[in-house]
Amino acid sequence: MNENMNTSTIRGPLDHEIRDQIISAATEHFSHYGYEKTTVSDLAKAIGFSKAYIYKFFESKQAIGAVICTNRLAMIMEIVDAAIAGAPTASEKLRCLFRSISEAGSDLFFHDRKLYDIAAVASRDQWPSAVAHQVRIRAIIQQILLDGRASGEFERKTPLDEATKAIFLIILPYVNPAQLQYNLDTAPEAAVHLPALILRSLAP
Structure with missing residues (x-):
C-alpha cells in the first residue's frame, strides 16, 4: 500500500x-x-x-518502515553534516558533500542491505521522510553556494535557484537510494570528478 x-x-x-x-x-x-x-x-x-x-x-x-527510514537517513545526514562542518572553504564543502553522501549511502547498502531496501522503497514511493531528506540536501547545496558567493569563490551571475537545482540533479543518483543501487560502481569516481566539474563551472 x-x-x-x-x-x-x-x-x-x-x-x-x-x-x-x-x-x-x-x-x-x-x-x-x-x-x-x-x-x-x-x-x-x-x-x-x-x-x-x-x-x-x-x-x-x-x-513502522517510515520511522526506520527516518532513523537511517538521519544517520546519513549526521555523517554529511560532520564532513561539511570540518571543511574550510565552500569548494571543499561541496567536495565533502559529494564524497560523504555517496560513501554513507554505499556503506548502508553493503552493511544493511535489507534496511537499505526500506530507504529505496521510501524514495521510490516518495514517502515524506525521503522527500524531507532531499529537501535537506538541496538546502545544504544552496547554503554552500551562498557561502562560496560571499567569499568570492563562486560566480554570481547564475540565479541561485537554478544553480542549486542543477547541482542537486547531478548529485541525485547518489542521494536517492532507489537510484544509488544502480550507481554503486561509479560512486567513488563520481564523488571526485562531478564536484570538480561543478567547481570549474562555478568559478568567477
Missing part, C-alpha cells in the same frame, strides 16, 4: 517504551527478512505481540 505518511499514522504516545520496542524489533526483523516480504502478521509473531496491539501504535507496516 502506498500511503502518504503523516502524524496520524503514529498512534499512542511518541515516547512510549512499547513503541520503541516495536521499532527496535522491526529494525532487526527487516534487516534479516527485508521490508517488502514482511507483513505486520510476520512482525507481530516475531516480536511476540498481537497484530492488533501493534496497530495501537502504528496504523500500517509503512508507518
Whole structure:
C-alpha cells in the first residue's frame, strides 16, 4: 500500500517504551527478512505481540518502515553534516558533500542491505521522510553556494535557484537510494570528478 505518511499514522504516545520496542524489533526483523516480504502478521509473531496491539501504535507496516527510514537517513545526514562542518572553504564543502553522501549511502547498502531496501522503497514511493531528506540536501547545496558567493569563490551571475537545482540533479543518483543501487560502481569516481566539474563551472 502506498500511503502518504503523516502524524496520524503514529498512534499512542511518541515516547512510549512499547513503541520503541516495536521499532527496535522491526529494525532487526527487516534487516534479516527485508521490508517488502514482511507483513505486520510476520512482525507481530516475531516480536511476540498481537497484530492488533501493534496497530495501537502504528496504523500500517509503512508507518513502522517510515520511522526506520527516518532513523537511517538521519544517520546519513549526521555523517554529511560532520564532513561539511570540518571543511574550510565552500569548494571543499561541496567536495565533502559529494564524497560523504555517496560513501554513507554505499556503506548502508553493503552493511544493511535489507534496511537499505526500506530507504529505496521510501524514495521510490516518495514517502515524506525521503522527500524531507532531499529537501535537506538541496538546502545544504544552496547554503554552500551562498557561502562560496560571499567569499568570492563562486560566480554570481547564475540565479541561485537554478544553480542549486542543477547541482542537486547531478548529485541525485547518489542521494536517492532507489537510484544509488544502480550507481554503486561509479560512486567513488563520481564523488571526485562531478564536484570538480561543478567547481570549474562555478568559478568567477
